[in-house]
Amino acid sequence: MKGTVVVTDFEFADLELEREILDGAGYKLVSAQASSPGELLEVCAHADGVINQYAQITAEVIKGLKSAKVISRYGIGVNTIDVDAATRAGIAVANVPDGSLHEVSEHAAAMILSLSRGLNELGNSVRSGRWDYTAAGRLFRLRGRTLGLIGFGHIPQTLVGKLSGFGLNVLAYDPYADPTVAEALGVRLVKLDELLAASAFVSVHVPLTAGTKHLIGARELGMMRSDGVLINTSRGPVVDEKALVVALKSGQIAGAGLDVFETEPMPADHPLCTLSNVVLSPHAAWYSEDSEAEIRRKTTENVVEILNGRECARLVNRV
Template sequence: MANKKNYKFKVVITDAEYKSFDLERKELEKADADLLVCQCKSEDEIIEAAKDADGLIVQYASITRRVIESLKKCKAIARYGIGVDSIDIEAATEHKIYIVNVPEYCLDEVSDHTIALALACVRKVAMLDNAVKKGMWDYKISTPIFRLRNMKLGLVGFGNIARMVSHKAQAFGLSVIAYDPYISSSVMAQDNVRKVNLEVLLAEADIISLHLPLTKDTKYMFTEKEFKLMKDTAFIINTGRGPLIKEEDLYKALSANWIAGAGLDVAEKEPIDPNNNLLKLNNIIITPHVAFYSEESLRDLQRSAAKGIAQALKGEIPSSLVNKEVLKS
């Protein structure tokens, strides 16, 4: 029997739900790294599995300060995804560990899903489908439905996904406004989007779509106050992060018809609690955090996350480095 190759580096996947990890192995072998796949369920399990790892790849696991401080020789942590709110970036930077994400995967998928939820909400597709399956053939239960063309889409956040959403929405005849304090009006204008402040967006938009990272500043950005400032005919779409919306207040808004409806692909707590009051409403569509998914996007995700780790192990600066402050330390 041939001896197993002695690799220079060890990379640990703390948790993942993919069928195969051949794509990761292929990328990591370029850096002379072996791969260990785990399914850690707790902080202690992560610490035990990763204590001597040169790199980590995580999907859902929380990489806390305690985990980071236990890593003896870790050079980089990659997350399968765009958001990195599950990783203590400050602690990682202090310990000179690169944080890597996959910023350009699933742009088409999430923007498509955003448009799909918006269309389904405006046309009340789920409500009508449920009614027909219960033996009710009557369009009048869906009134009022308003024409999509010439509606105004308000984007909260104007990153890569929001830009794609703006292009696709304009193809349906929607005008687009956006709120993002970090993007200039001239940059937005290149995509035929008008920059506004949040108060104007809430007052004018017929559809509001959230495209923000989850930070201490954006958590519960949408509460009772914001819902009451929206049109009573407006819809809110969230394919970003669940806690951007305070669900208790969204339930009030939908129940009292402060707004017309909502389309969510994310929840405050995932999986969503089966007793969550939102599940009792017929003016909301909820999908199980699936917007990222296609067979093609999964392949891009797995390959790119591993590539970021491999770059770090080879002494390179990862092309998708999140915590650029680490370069100054």
């Protein structure tokens, strides 16, 4: 065997897909369900490559990696990995930014459509024996309304295409956006405050960093329209949940669609669970059988490419 690759943690039924790829490339797979720094160091200290899902690969853990050349994360976000520490240690970090573009954009679209038609409230009214088309309150057609995208990477760009037939005006806030891409998609780039004030639907698509934590807080929610709804399929801590609960309960905003939360799993007694104007899902926007297979395959291929000294197109850092 050329070396060892450790999967720190996973929620799949098995690792046969990863094992087949690694076996074929001459690497031994070691599976774990580690979470604490001690557990991670025990299994990863002498690994040549590390595959990671939710376990936190901190600077402390990275310091204890004696042989690692690469850490590859399932999915797009790398907030579980201290990328700066990995870079200083000469360890490549890779991800899969294109594994669930369709799934996440479709999930965001589904939440927008569900909230725009009041499907939670209407469904509850039928189940309770109340046959009332006004149970969801005031509803408005989508055509002519404004969708605001916070972040304008590949997922929100894909979302624009999927919603193009609904006649929405689209704004985006992203300091790093390419104006030519926005223009080609018919999207107007604006400041965050303008987007919040103008949009009936605000959909969040930014990574979790020190600069984006609680990007949407009490101030930002206060700038939204009273008939506006917030969609978050990115990372939970980007939104201040306490402020969001207050805004929803007070009628400051009309609703929310949330796939991600500040604490996951979200406690069953969380106030968000009691609100009928909130659509919830358990960090599932990324998932389909197709995307799971693609993400697992590409995550493992990242490791093989880097360990074999080949160019990896999905590198997050440069070492």
